[in-house]
Amino acid sequence: MNLSFQKLFYSIATAFLLFAILIFAKPILIPLSTALLISFILLPLAKKFEKWKIGKTLAAFLSIFAVILIIGGVSYFFSTQMINVAQEFTHFQDKIISAFADVTVYINHNVSFVENLEKGELFNRMKVWLTDSTGFLVSKTVSNTATLMAGLLATIVFTFLFLLYRNGLTEAFLAFSPENKRERVLKMFKSVQQVGQKYLFGMVILTVIIGLANSLGLLIIGIENPFLFGFLGAALAIIPYIGTTMGAVIPLIYAFVSYDSIWMAVAVAILFWVVQLVTDNFLTPRIVGGSLKINALTAILSLFVGAAVWGLAGMILFLPFAAMLRVVCEEFEELKPIALII
Secondary structure: OOOOHHHHHHHHHHHHHHHHHHHHOHHHHHHHHHHHHHHHHHHHHHHHHHHOOOOHHHHHHHHHHHHHHHHHHHHHHHHHHHHHHHHOHHHHHHHHHHHHHHHHHHHHHHHOOOOOOOHHHHHHHHHHHHHHHHHHHHHHHHHHHHHHHHHHHHHHHHHHHHHHOHHHHHHHHHOOOOHHHHHHHHHHHHHHHHHHHHHHHHHHHHHHHHHHHHHHHHHHHOOOOHHHHHHHHHHHOOOOOOHHHHHHHHHHHHHHHHOOOHHHHHHHHHHHHHHHHHHHHHHHHHHHHHHHOOOHHHHHHHHHHHHHHHOHHHHHHHHHHHHHHHHHHHOOHHHHHHHHHO
């Protein structure tokens, strides 16, 4: 086998160039990619409206408006619980600082990093530091919120345009391929769309199941606002492998600082561990895994590469994109080894 260093160099350079584009163009690529996936899941609904003799423009608008109504309804349902948690934040803050001070003083008493360290002094210093940091946190939050709102608006606009111009975009991409292969390329486009659609539908079903399981468990344990914490943990489950664990942190801290018994926090930890065990081994492979058809190595690499390139958005988006890449690679003889690896 002859190894061409020129081809190897071009391949590595292309890979670096691709990563550079993904990083520097992420303000536009993230909403564009998110809109593409959302348009996949809204396409059947838009087609349904069009069958009822509704124009494409109005059908696309109604499809997006339906999603906005659902999200607004869910937000309204949880709004009261979110307000209650926000009102108790100061109380939680003092308890967390007190617990951290207790642990620090205990460790210092046994290891002796600082002489004559008292809990009261440490508590007051941490309180002052947190107060001084509030201004920075508020400005950072406002900045991040503005960026998020701009990204959401761009996502909505792109989704609308994808639904409206889907036929023209498909014909434009088909024009790049030879005429005798356009039917095969069109079939590939439909397969890519079905992968994204099945993945998103599967994740919605999985989120509802996990949210109900978490909420009922927290309700039985006796945690306040069980549906808020249960579905918050379920929403984070869209991040592969670590999402369920991240979702358990907030209710775990809430149980630790809100109740005198440590067993409440232990019960919450056991609940989320059992739910994650059942989800990872039984639910996810059957509900979502069949649509992705990618191995664990590819899934983990997608998670880390996505986090490095686009942060949280990349951790969510790169997994379905890896599955779509597999479908594309299977259609080209030169790229079939990549499809086998995925």
